[in-house]
Amino acid sequence: MNQGIVIKVFLAINICVGLLIGRITTALTQDVLSLDTATLLASQRHLNVFVDSTQKRSLAQVIIQKFTPSQTVLPLQTKHTYWLRVKLKNNSTQLQKRYLYVGNWAYIDLYANDRLVGQSGRMRTYATRSVPNQRQFIEYELGPQQSQVLYFKLQETMAFYLKSSLEFSTQKLVQVQKQTNNIRFSQGIFLGIIIVMALYNLFIFFSVKDVSFLYYVFSIVGVGLYFMFYYGFTLELIWTQSAIWNAHSYGIIVPLTRITWVLFTKSYLHLHELLPRWNRWLNWLIYLYLVPILLTLLTLITGRDFSLPIVNWIGTLGVIVLSVMVLMGFLALRKGFKPARYFLIANIFFSIGLILFIFEETGYAPATDTTRYIAQLGIIFQVTLFSLGLANRLNSAQKALAQKEIEKEVERKQLIEQQKQQLEVTVTERTADLRQKTQELEDTIQKLQKSEKDLKELNHIKDKFFSIISHDLRSPFATLTSFLNILINFADEFSKEEMEELAKRTQQSVKNLSSLLENLLQWAMSQMDQNQFRPQEIVLEKIIQETTTLLAVSAEEKKIAIAWDIPQNTLLYTDYNMLSFIIRNLLINAIKYTPNQGHITITAQTQNSPNAQPWVQICVADTGIGIPETELPKLFNAQEHYTRKGTQNEKGVGLGLMLCKEFVEKSGGTITVSSKLNEGTVFCFEVPGKE
Numbered sequence: 291m292n293q294g295i296v297i298k299v300f301l302a303i304n305i306c307v308g309l310l311i312g313r314i315t316t317a318l319t320q321d322v323l324s325l326d327t328a329t330l331l332a333s334q335r336h337l338n339v340f341v342d343s344t345q346k347r348s349l350a351q352v353i354i355q356k357f358t359p360s361q362t363v364l365p366l367q368t369k370h371t372y373w374l375r376v377k378l379k380n381n382s383t384q385l386q387k388r389y390l391y392v393g394n395w396a397y398i399d400l401y402a403n404d405r406l407v408g409q410s411g412r413m414r415t416y417a418t419r420s421v422p423n424q425r426q427f428i429e430y431e432l433g434p435q436q437s438q439v440l441y442f443k444l445q446e447t448m449a450f451y452l453k454s455s456l457e458f459s460t461q462k463l464v465q466v467q468k469q470t471n472n473i474r475f476s477q478g479i480f481l482g483i484i485i486v487m488a489l490y491n492l493f494i495f496f497s498v499k500d501v502s503f504l505y506y507v508f509s510i511v512g513v514g515l516y517f518m519f520y521y522g523f524t525l526e527l528i529w530t531q532s533a534i535w536n537a538h539s540y541g542i543i544v545p546l547t548r549i550t551w552v553l554f555t556k557s558y559l560h561l562h563e564l565l566p567r568w569n570r571w572l573n574w575l576i577y578l579y580l581v582p583i584l585l586t587l588l589t590l591i592t593g594r595d596f597s598l599p600i601v602n603w604i605g606t607l608g609v610i611v612l613s614v615m616v617l618m619g620f621l622a623l624r625k626g627f628k629p630a631r632y633f634l635i636a637n638i639f640f641s642i643g644l645i646l647f648i649f650e651e652t653g654y655a656p657a658t659d660t661t662r663y664i665a666q667l668g669i670i671f672q673v674t675l676f677s678l679g680l681a682n683r684l685n686s687a688q689k690a691l692a693q694k695e696i697e698k699e700v701e702r703k704q705l706i707e708q709q710k711q712q713l714e715v716t717v718t719e720r721t722a723d724l725r726q727k728t729q730e731l732e733d734t735i736q737k738l739q740k741s742e743k744d745l746k747e748l749n750h751i752k753d754k755f756f757s758i759i760s761h762d763l764r765s766p767f768a769t770l771t772s773f774l775n776i777l778i779n780f781a782d783e784f785s786k787e788e789m790e791e792l793a794k795r796t797q798q799s800v801k802n803l804s805s806l807l808e809n810l811l812q813w814a815m816s817q818m819d820q821n822q823f824r825p826q827e828i829v830l831e832k833i834i835q836e837t838t839t840l841l842a843v844s845a846e847e848k849k850i851a852i853a854w855d856i857p858q859n860t861l862l863y864t865d866y867n868m869l870s871f872i873i874r875n876l877l878i879n880a881i882k883y884t885p886n887q888g889h890i891t892i893t894a895q896t897q898n899s900p901n902a903q904p905w906v907q908i909c910v911a912d913t914g915i916g917i918p919e920t921e922l923p924k925l926f927n928a929q930e931h932y933t934r935k936g937t938q939n940e941k942g943v944g945l946g947l948m949l950c951k952e953f954v955e956k957s958g959g960t961i962t963v964s965s966k967l968n969e970g971t972v973f974c975f976e977v978p979g980k981e
Contacts, residue, residue, distance in 0.1 A: 337374060339360045340352055341370050374392060374444060374458065377439045377440070378430075378437065379436070380433065387462075389427040389428070389466045390408075390428045390440075391458070392458050394451055396447045396451070398411045399443040401443070408428035410426040413447065413537055414533055415533045416530065421466075423470060424522030444456075448595055448597035449595055450598045477518075480670065481523075483670055484511075484669075485514070488510040492507045495507065502558045505553045505558075506550075509550040516540065519543060538589055538590055541589070548607065552572050552611060559622040560627065564625045565618065578607055582600045582604050586600060608645075615641065616641055619631075643669070828863070830860040831856045838892075840874070841881060844881050845881050848884070854892035855892070860906060862906055862977050864977045868953035868957065869953075871953060875946035876950065876973050880914065880971070883914035883937060884912045885937045892911075893908070894906055903981060905959070905976050908975055908977065909972055910973050911971070911973075
């Protein structure tokens with residue numbers, strides 16, 4: 291047998307034995323993490339690590355190595371590869387899916403069952419990551435009652451990102467989605483504000499050609515671009531195929547942004563005029579910011595890691611620049627430059643927030659939501675105030691230009707001023723004349739339109755009423771004529787009972803005629819505005835008694851009982867004749883549409899309100915035939931003219947309720963109706979009470 295084949299077989303047997311021993315040892319010694327909880331953060335005792343100083347070992351070679359607790363391998367170094375071993379167990383009876391997170395590393399590879407099952411890492415594009423997310427998640431599934439040993443291969447190429455300890459946590463999909471959505475929502479609002487303000491100031495720049503606005507646009511864009519980088523949006527949306535460039539781009543984005551801050555400060559505050567010495571010193575800050583740009587380019591070209599000095603250099607210079615900007619604003623304001631007050635106030639809040647953020651990034655302050663978001667809040671505050679300051683500066687510049695233009699135009703205006711004034715007087719007079727005539731014409735047109743509308747409505751109502759009169763007056767007169775003719779010519783041919791029946795019908799026709807004539811009289815007086823509202827003090831019980839006594843005979847003919855429940859000493863303050871007409875008409879209708887042996891009830895209730903005049907609600911309820919619900923809206927509408935026969939064929943003309951509504955409204959009240967077929971009808975109206 292070939293000696294090479296023998297050696298390979300021997301090595302394979304040794305590796306298999308090593309794998310078996312490693313797995314047995316793992317099963318006996320390693321703590322197990324359960325997936326029962328929604329989010330699990332591993333303690334150090336769960337994390338075992340092997341340090342590959344060669345950075346070349348394969349999974350098969352690593353499995354047989356001795357793993358030690360994670361805290362024994364600190365501090366972490368970029369020249370080593372770290373293999374993190376975790377054993378997970380699904381104690382539930384269902385398939386469990388989790389997103390695993392081991393920190394922010396350049397390269398992350400996950401192995402399970404001796405094969406690569408997931409990849410992530412800062413130096414990989416979204417397309418090559420197992421989970422396309424701003425954070426380095428890897429998705430993994432465990433079946434019911436299943437356990438699995440996972441191996442994470444962790445590599446870091448930038449010393450700045452090395453942490454003080456290793457970490458491991460699991461999250462459910464809903465948690466990851468919620469975190470991602472929260473970030474997208476908050477940063478979407480922030481970037482929206484940045485874009486709007488950048489476009490706003492760019493528009494002003496093109497309008498006035500003031501370079502301060504252009505510097506400020508570049509600074510806003512730079513800030514927005516940096517926070518897109520910070521939250522992973524640049525790799526997701528801009529340079530999607532350049533993960534390595536994205537990881538180092540802050541070393542160019544931030545210095546260029548800070549340079550625009552310095553240039554904006556020099557230009558906005560006119561330092562070359564107000565503070566020429568400081569203006570020269572600020573140029574050195576621009577030169578110093580070229581250092582991290584050169585180091586970043588050197589990193590991209592040679593592959594050497596300068597991330598730590600780059601971040602420290604940028605952070606230190608950032609604190610200096612922010613402090614200098616506040617100082618320059620204060621000194622310019624002391625020099626009497628008013629727009630500097632916006633600059634100073636904005637930069638105080640902006641500097642506090644950004645310095646805290648810089649301290650967090652450089653490791654001098656803990657990473658919290660406060661240190662992370664206060665910088666963005668300060669930026670929004672700064673953008674807002676700077677925009678006000680730039681607008682103030684723009685107004686000042688425009689006023690200065692306008693003043694120069696005015697001075698140039700003075701001589702020319704003096705020459706034409708007299709003619710202009712004369713022309714203005716003539717135009718003013720003619721315009722006033724035209725406006726007056728136009729207004730008069732418009733008033734006349736409005737009056738004519740109103741008169742036309744009123745006449746049409748009145749003619750329509752009158753046509754209805756004349757139709758009522760021609761029809762309803764003819765009938766009772768015809769009945770009366772017939773009765774008189776019979777009485778004169780044929781009285782001997784009728785029995786006593788027949789004569790009494792004919793007399794009753796004639797009497798009813800005369801009553802209908804009387805009611806019609808009274809309502810027509812009231813309507814005519816209303817149309818001629820003769821029914822003037824003359825309020826006086828009225829005892830409600832007295833007027834109710836008078837009205838029921840007046841209609842007692844009609845009620846007794848149908849054996850209808852009329853009762854009232856009126857609180858004693860109820861005083862009203864309204865027009866006596868109108869109130870009498872309203873109550874009388876409502877009672878006449880109730881008697882007309884209530885069958886024999888029916889009941890009519892009159893009630894009153896005082897409605898008091900603090901510091902206001904009391905109102906009395908009067909209701910007339912009957913046990914009559916009722917009104918269909920579809921017909922209720924027609925009762926008070928003159929256009930509809932709703933009427934129907936009573937229980938003994940009594941006729942109505944439809945005028946009474948319309949007049950009742952008009953009289954109630956003249957007193958300031960309202961009238962309502964409710965009804966049920968074959969159960970009865972209730973009319974309620976309100977009149978002013980006496981205090």
